[in-house]
Amino acid sequence: MKRMIASVLFSWAVATGVAGANDQKELDAVGKARAVALAAELRCLVCQNQTIADSHAELAVDLRRQIHVQIAGGKSDAEIVDFMVTRYGDFVLYRPPFKATTAFLWLGPALFVLVGVIVLLRFLRTRRTRAQSDVPLTEAQRKMAAELLAGATPRESQ
C-alpha cells in the first residue's frame, strides 16, 4: 500500500507544476497517509486495471488532487469515498462494499473453508470405518458388518 505514497506526492508535484494550481495546502503526515490509503483503494476508470494511485492518466491525477483537497478541507475518509461513489458508482471501489449482491464474494472464502473442513472430517470418519474391511474380522464382526452394509454397495479396497 505504501508504495502509493510516492505516486500521490509525485502527481501533486506535476499538478502544481503544470496547472500552477497553488490552492493546495501541504498535508501533515497523517493526512498524507490517508490520501495514499484512499488512492490505493480506488480504481482508475479510464485505465485497464489500475488504482488511481498507480495510474498516470489525467483523470487519476485529478482524482488524487480531489482527495488531497478534501482531506485538507477536513473531510473524513467515508465522506471522500461517498464523493467518489456518487459520481462513479461502486465500480471505483477496489474493496467492494458489503451488501446483498456482494455477500457471496465476502463470505465465500470462509464458506469454502467451512464446507471443505466439514466434508473432510466426514470423509475421514466414514473412510476409516469403510476401510476397516482391510483388517481380518472375527465371524461376529463380519456378520455385523454385513448387516450394516446391507443396501450399500460394498467397496473394493487395496
Add this chain to the structure above:
Amino acid sequence: MTKFLLPLGGFIAIFAFLFIGLGLNPREVPSPFIGKAAPTFELGNLHRPDSRFGTQDMAGKVWLLNVWASWCVACRDEHPLLVDLAKQDTIPIVGLNYKDKQDQALAWLKQFGNPYRVAVMDADGRIGIDFGVYGVPETFLIDKKGIIRFKHIGPITKKAWEEKMLPLVRELQKS
C-alpha cells in the same frame, strides 16, 4: 454417485457466466446518476467568459449536456450529428468544454461548426468530476425537472441516437 457430478455442475455454472461475459463490455461503467438530479454548476461562457451560465438556465427544458474537448479525437466523429441536431432544432445542446484551452476550443468550433446553444468552460475538470465523466465525449440527457435520464459514453452514433436517445427525448418533451 451424485457427488462425482458436483465438479461438472460447478464448471457448467462458471461456463455459463463466461459465455454471457463474452457479450459484455467490462469497460463500460453505468452512470450512477440515471434517475437522479443532475449536479448543478455555474460556469463561464466559452464565447463570452465574463457571462456565466448555470444549470438553472435550462430548467423546464429537455436538453443534452455534451462533454467535449478540442484535444478529443473521438469528438470529431459525433460532431456532424450534433450539428445536424442543432440545425433541425431537435433539442438544445449545452457543450461542457472539458479541460481545454479557450482559444483552441473556439478555433475547433469555428472549424467543425458550433452545435451548442451555450458552451461553457470547465477548464480544471471539476464539473466533469461532479458528473462522473471518465472519458470524452460523454453525453447526458436531462429532463425538464433537471433529472438525468440517459448517459451515452463515447461518440454518439446515428444508430444509438435514433434507437435509444431520440425516442426518449420525444417522450420527455411530451410530458
Add this chain to the structure above:
Amino acid sequence: MIPEIGQFALILALLLSIVQGVLPLAGAARGNPVWMGVARPASRGQFLFVALAFGCLAYSFVTNDFSVLNVANNSNSGLPVPYRFAATWGSHEGSMLLWVFMLTGWSAAVSIASRSLPEEMVARVLGVMGLIGTGFLLFMLLTSNPFDRLFPAAQDGRDMNPLLQDPGMVIHPPMLYMGYVGFSVAFSFAIAALLGGKLDSTWARWSRPWTTLAWCFLTIGIMLGSWWAYYELGWGGWWFWDPVENASFMPWIVGTALIHSLAVTERRGAFKSWTVLLAITAFSLSLLGTFLVRSGVLTSVHAFATDPKRGVFILIFLAIVTGGSLVLFAVRAPKVGLGGKFEIVSRESLLLGNNVLLAAACGSVLLGTLYPLFLDALQLGKISVGPPYFDSVFAPLMAPAIFLMGVGPLARWKEARIPDLAMRLRWAAVIAVVSAILVPLIAGEWTLMKSFGYLLAFWVFAASLTSIRERLLVGTQLEWSRLGQLPRGYWGMIAAHVGIGVFIIGVTTVKSYEVERDVRMDIGDTVAVGGYDLKFEGTEEVAGPNYSAARGTVVVSRNGKAVRTLHPEKRFYPVQQSTMTEAAIDSGLFGDLYVSLGEPVGDRAWSVRVYSKPFITWIWGGCVLMALGGFLALTDRRYRASLAQRSALPAHAASPS
C-alpha cells in the same frame, strides 16, 4: 517464402495431431498395437513441424520481414536482435505458437521418456495430448494465424511494446507457458488412467515427476513476472492481484495441491479420485487463464489485444476439454477404490487438510477474479475486486495451511498422535514464538501483524530443522553421516518448504519496513533513506538503440563514503510514442535501494522516487528455493534408477552423490 513454409508446417502439424489424437486412443480401446504404435512417431513429427513453424516465425522477426502482419505489428528494424527474437512470442499469435511449441515439446518428451510404461498407457497419454494440440493448432490457423501476410508490406514495423523490451520479459513467457502447458501432461495421464480404468499408484508414480517439473517452471515463470513488474513498472510493487496474475496463480495453487496429493496416492494408494480431479482442474485453470487473457471478458493491465471470436473458440475448447473430462470423471471415479487405511490424524489426513485449504484459497481467488463478471452477467451492477479484497481474504486462508506444512513432514503415515506431534514440535514452536516476538522488537516497533508473519516463517524453519534432526537421530545420538544419505526427494521437500518461509520473511519485512521518499531533487540535493544518503547529480541525454533517454546519476553514500552510483533512466521510445521508467536498483541480500525518475520539474530538477525495500529479494529467493526443491526432488534416486534401467545408462546415475 519462409512464412509460407511456417504456415504449411503448422497445417502438417495439425494433420499429425489429429492422427495422434485419434488412432492411438482408438487403438488402446480396441487393443490394436499398430494403431497405438502411431502415438510416438506422430508426437515427435508434430513437434518437429511446430518447431519448424516457430523457427520460420522467429526468422521473419529477426530478418525484419514486414510483409508478415504479425512482424509489422510487433517489431521494428530499430529493435535490437535479441528483442526481435523475443518479439516472436510478444504478440497474441506468436505466444500461441510458443504455447503449441511447448505442448508438442512436452508431448515429444513423454514419447521419449515413457519406455517403461505399458503401450496402452503411452497411447492414451499421447492421444489426449494430440487432441489438445489439435485444438490449439486449429485455434491458431482459424483465428490467429501468426503468418498472415500484409500487402503491401509495411515500410517498418510498429515496434514491440517497450514494456516488454526487457530481459526478464524475454524469458518470463516461455517459463510460464512451460508450466501451464506442463500441466497438460498430468492432465493427460489422469484422463488416460480414467479411460483405461487403471487409477492406481503406478499411475501416480508416472505422472508425479511430470507434474513436479511443470510446477517448477510455473513457479519460476510467476516469479519472473513479479520481478519484472517490480523493476519495470517503476512503482516498486511486486504483485497486483490483476486478473492475469491470478490466472497464473490459480493453476499454481492447484498444482501445489496436486503435487502433495500425488505423493499420497503413490505412497498409500489413497485420494485417487481427488488427485485426478486436481489434475483436471490444474490444466483447466491454465486454459481458463488463456481464455481470460485473450477474450477481453475482464480488464487487465497485461491483456493482449482481444477479439470476441477468439474468446468464443477458446471457450468452446474449454467446454470440450474440461466438460468432457469432468463427465468422464463422474462416470469413472465412483468405481475407484479407497486405497490404504489411515486414521483421522495421520500424514495422509494432514496432507488432505492442506489440500482442502489450498483448494479453498484457489476458489477464493477464482471467486474474486470472476465476481465482477458474475454480477455484470446477472445485471446486478458493476463492481471492482482488487488488492484490498485479495489481501484481506488470502492471508487468513494461507496461515493454517502454513501451520500444517510444519506438522505434516513429522507426522507418520497411517496413524499419528497429536500429543506425540506436540512433544516433538514443542521446541520448534518455542523458537517460532520467541523469534516472532523478538524480531519486530529489535527492528523497532512491535505490531501484531508483523509478528504474525514472522511467526509463520520461523515456524516453517524450525519445524523443518526438527524434521531433519529426527532423521539424523539414532537413539539419542545425532548421526551426521546420515545427512548425505537422506533421499533427494526429502531435501527437495525441505528446500521448497523453507522457500515458503523465506518468501514470507520477504513479504512481511517489505510490508512492514519499507521506506519511500518522493522528492523534488535539483543537482546537488541529497535525500536520506534507510541509512544511505543519495545525492542527485543531474541527468544527461543518452541514446539507446531504439530509444532516447534522460539518464540520471545518483551517488549513494553511507557515513559520508560513496558506495555506489545508480543510473535511473526515463526512456522515450519514438515508434510507440511511449515513455518508460527504468528504475535503478542497488540490490542486496538484506534489501534493495530503488531509485526511479519521475518527471522533470523545472530546468534541471526532477521528481525522484527513492525506496528502501528491506529483504525484498527474499520474495523471489523464496520462489527460486521452491523451484529448486522441485528440481532436486526430480533428481531423486528412484527416478534416476528407473531412467538408468530404461535406457541402460552408465551406473553412475545410481551412485549416491
